[in-house]
Amino acid sequence: RTAADLDLNRDHLKATLPETRAIQAAMAKLTPDVVIDAHEYGGTGFWLQQFGALAPWDGTYIEATHPAVPRPLKDLTRELFLPRIESALADQGLTGGVYLTGGGATGTLSTGGVAPGIGRNYYGMTGAVSFLLETRESGGVRGQVDFSTFQRRVATHYVFVRAALQAAAEDGRRVRRATAEARRRLAEDGSDLIIDMDLAEGPAELVLMDPVTGGPKPVSVTLRDSRRTTPTRTRARPRGYVVDGSAAEVLAAFRAKGVLLCPLRPGVAVPVEAFKVTFTRAPDRRARESVNPEETVTVALEPSTVSPGAGSYYVPSRQTAGLVVAAALEPDAAGSYVSTGVEPVNDQGSPRFWRAAAEAPPLAAGAPRACRGR
Numbered sequence: 001r002t003a004a005d006l007d008l009n010r011d012h013l014k015a016t017l018p019e020t021r022a023i024q025a026a027m028a029k030l031t032p033d034v035v036i037d038a039h040e041y042g043g044t045g046f047w048l049q050q051f052g053a054l055a056p057w058d059g060t061y062i063e064a065t066h067p068a069v070p071r072p073l074k075d076l077t078r079e080l081f082l083p084r085i086e087s088a089l090a091d092q093g094l095t096g097g098v099y100l101t102g103g104g105a106t107g108t109l110s111t112g113g114v115a116p117g118i119g120r121n122y123y124g125m126t127g128a129v130s131f132l133l134e135t136r137e138s139g140g141v142r143g144q145v146d147f148s149t150f151q152r153r154v155a156t157h158y159v160f161v162r163a164a165l166q167a168a169a170e171d172g173r174r175v176r177r178a179t180a181e182a183r184r185r186l187a188e189d190g191s192d193l194i195i196d197m198d199l200a201e202g203p204a205e206l207v208l209m210d211p212v213t214g215g216p217k218p219v220s221v222t223l224r225d226s227r228r229t230t231p232t233r234t235r236a237r238p239r240g241y242v243v244d245g246s247a248a249e250v251l252a253a254f255r256a257k258g259v260l261l262c263p264l265r266p267g268v269a270v271p272v273e274a275f276k277v278t279f280t281r282a283p284d285r286r287a288r289e290s291v292n293p294e295e296t297v298t299v300a301l302e303p304s305t306v307s308p309g310a311g312s313y314y315v316p317s318r319q320t321a322g323l324v325v326a327a328a329l330e331p332d333a334a335g336s337y338v339s340t341g342v343e344p345v346n347d348q349g350s351p352r353f354w355r356a357a358a359e360a361p362p363l364a365a366g367a368p369r370a371c372r373g374r
Helices: 018-030 045-051 071-091 119-125 147-170 172-188 248-257 322-329
Strands: 034-042 059-063 096-098 108-110 129-137 193-209 216-235 240-243 270-279 297-306 313-316 353-356
Touching: 018 248, 034 045, 034 119, 034 147, 045 216, 059 071, 059 119, 059 147, 059 216, 071 096, 071 129, 071 147, 071 172, 108 193, 119 129, 119 322, 129 147, 129 172, 147 172, 172 322, 240 248, 240 322, 248 322, 297 353, 313 322
Parallel strands: 034 129, 059 096, 108 216
Antiparallel strands: 059 129, 193 216, 240 313, 240 353, 270 297, 270 353
């Protein structure tokens, strides 16, 4: 939780919090090849309520699972990093397993979410090997430390991170090849955007911990697996987006992320596709994932012409951050700026950004060289 008592791990796409923007500004300068997102998970809570058991794992982990994360990054996580991490935990007598979370229907668990605002997904979508570690907290009152388990919790984090760093150091050439290839693919990708998706779902058996005896307690669950997704709705990727200069919060978030912004020549009419947005319920800035499964945001595209005001930008799709830009600006995508209330829409249902038409709009004099030809 941040100083504003908000969940930082739901803000990586929105980047509305000062903590998020500070992290992303540093990441834009460092362009890390490997990102470890370290958390704790509650081992009591819904586990007791739904299963009458405790979560037994010292550490749980999962890779970036958004389906648009480049395949080389997912493969490297599964083939290099997670096996090393699992082995290191076992060597120290610590237990590990895939990250699981509840919060849905009774008896149903999921292997985390696919939303771009989650740290591991966000950094995978920017071209880094990215995965999550959550160690087990002991429950109790938020903000109070249970020192009887504190050493084990810290040790789990330490063993996990050390194993990941050693794997990266010992196979650095392979890691750098994979991230370079992923960033090249992201910058050149012209495939359709994945707007919505289904997670594979089926029965699974788990062995939890009996809260009285401390022994094993087998349970049957329904598992929603974010590692196995099927796109259900796609949309053609535009050449880029036109963002009006009045959309200050959108532009500030993009600057923090290091997104390539190309200044437009003011007062020039630009052909665009305009978003026509309809809400079935009001957007919520505190929304956790906003995966839009009930189609609370629907979108129609309409040909139009706009004359952006001073300080407006063209944001090309062909850049490493292009996938993040699309996730933020397509209004019905998971956790978009419209669906979470970051960017308002006017009475006609239009936000202050548009999909650029086939031709790149005219740029202002002195636009960065990187903008040419995008």
